[in-house]
Amino acid sequence: MGDVGSKCRVCRQPAIIDLARHNANFCAEHFLELCRRQVVKAIEQFDLLERDDKILVAVSGGKDSLAVWDLLIELGYQADGLYVGLGIGEYSDISGEYAQRFADQRGLKLITISLRGEYGYDIPTASKATRRVPCSACGLSKRHLFDKAALDGGYTALVTGHNLDDEAAVLLGNTIRWEIDYLARQLPKLDARDGFPKKVKPLVRLTEREMAAWCVVRGIDYLVDECPMAAGNRHLGHKETLNAIEAQSPGTKAAFYLNFLERMAPLLADHHRTDQEALGTCSTCGSPTSGEVCAFCRLVATASAHEPVPVELVTRGR
Amino acid sequence: MKVLLRNPTREIEIDGRRRVHALLTELGLNRESHLVIRNGTLVPGDGELHADDVIEIRPVISGGA
Numbered sequence: 001m002g003d004v005g006s007k008c009r010v011c012r013q014p015a016i017i018d019l020a021r022h023n024a025n026f027c028a029e030h031f032l033e034l035c036r037r038q039v040v041k042a043i044e045q046f047d048l049l050e051r052d053d054k055i056l057v058a059v060s061g062g063k064d065s066l067a068v069w070d071l072l073i074e075l076g077y078q079a080d081g082l083y084v085g086l087g088i089g090e091y092s093d094i095s096g097e098y099a100q101r102f103a104d105q106r107g108l109k110l111i112t113i114s115l116r117g118e119y120g121y122d123i124p125t126a127s128k129a130t131r132r133v134p135c136s137a138c139g140l141s142k143r144h145l146f147d148k149a150a151l152d153g154g155y156t157a158l159v160t161g162h163n164l165d166d167e168a169a170v171l172l173g174n175t176i177r178w179e180i181d182y183l184a185r186q187l188p189k190l191d192a193r194d195g196f197p198k199k200v201k202p203l204v205r206l207t208e209r210e211m212a213a214w215c216v217v218r219g220i221d222y223l224v225d226e227c228p229m230a231a232g233n234r235h236l237g238h239k240e241t242l243n244a245i246e247a248q249s250p251g252t253k254a255a256f257y258l259n260f261l262e263r264m265a266p267l268l269a270d271h272h273r274t275d276q277e278a279l280g281t282c283s284t285c286g287s288p289t290s291g292e293v294c295a296f297c298r299l300v301a302t303a304s305a306h307e308p309v310p311v312e313l314v315t316r317g318r
Numbered sequence: 319m320k321v322l323l324r325n326p327t328r329e330i331e332i333d334g335r336r337r338v339h340a341l342l343t344e345l346g347l348n349r350e351s352h353l354v355i356r357n358g359t360l361v362p363g364d365g366e367l368h369a370d371d372v373i374e375i376r377p378v379i380s381g382g383a
Contacts, residue, residue: 006364018363020350025362062380135381165379212353212378216360226325230381239379243350 020250038205046188048200055079056155058146061095063222064161067211085114087122089311095223120304124314129306134229144296150197162201165208168253169238184268195288322374339363351379
């Protein structure tokens with residue numbers, strides 16, 4: 001039995017990856033080409049970016065954020081990175097090193113913010129202090145700091161590495177509960193408005209497996225290990241569920257999410273507009289909020305008053 | 319062959335040679351959520367893994383929302 005193996009659909013050279021949803025195999029060169037094409041298609045289809053956008057990429061040190069940064073630079077965009085140190089023990093230390101190394105090797109600018117250093121708390125402590133799951137405090141902190149850094153730095157677009165699997169999993173969760181407000185907002189682009197930068201997701205046409213493969217082929221070192229605080233969360237469960245269906249019926253994730261954008265999102269557009277009305281400003285930081293003090297400032301007040309909690313105490317028993 | 323697995327990181331020994339898809343099935347791993355890497359290079363689903371190979375099976379799913 002020799003290494004006959006599969007051939008690239010484009011050039012018939014030996015393949016390095018099989019993509020069941022395209023019913024095809026690709027060599028390294030043509031796999032990268034496919035990824036670039038999908039990003040360009042997403043940018044054009046959803047009107048995500050202008051050529052002269054000043055882009056800030058939210059970078060975690062994981063595969064998706066490094067891949068999207070790499071792809072945008074390759075495609076000729078101007079993009080800086082932003083890393084938020086979440087204080088999740090060794091995991092955060094290592095993820096920050098991956099992000100910094102990627103930036104240094106390419107001569108790119110990486111802005112770094114430390115939750116503990118600048119706001120007096122970290123995610124394990126925030127989780128304990130608020131008695132909520134860590135991913136809740138983490139998402140809230142990141143959203144606020146990404147928005148703030150983009151606006152303060154004069155960036156015209158905030159890019160995140162959310163991929164097709166991320167979006168399909170969130171869509172599944174929102175659909176199961178018929179969360180109409182969330183469904184109406186689940187778009188690859190949210191336009192800039194008072195207090196918020198334009199936010200875009202150029203990887204929505206690419207799967208998580210394709211993004212990991214992009215990093216392997218491009219020689220990008222990223223943090224493979226899972227966040228210790230995310231283990232077992234509902235989002236991961238939804239991804240596993242979708243991948244079980246995908247294995248039986250390749251193309252399901254793309255159909256589920258991309259057809260939602262095409263057929264369902266337009267029906268929710270009025271709801272989205274209504275939802276955007278009537279935000280005031282936070283009396284502490286000036287950010288948009290529906291209350292007097294925004295959720296981030298309330299989190300900072302609660303979490304920074306709590307004595308630091310090591311990550312092990314919060315992950316144990318989850 | 320030596321097989322490196324993650325979450326948690328561990329190494330197992332598999333006797334004989336295998337196709338990538340057969341190995342993933344044998345280990346109960348979904349091919350949609352894993353990559354197989356040999357010497358820094360991806361191996362496609364019908365690629366053959368040899369008895370003396372050292373390979374990594376890398377999960378690609380991450381949990382941040």
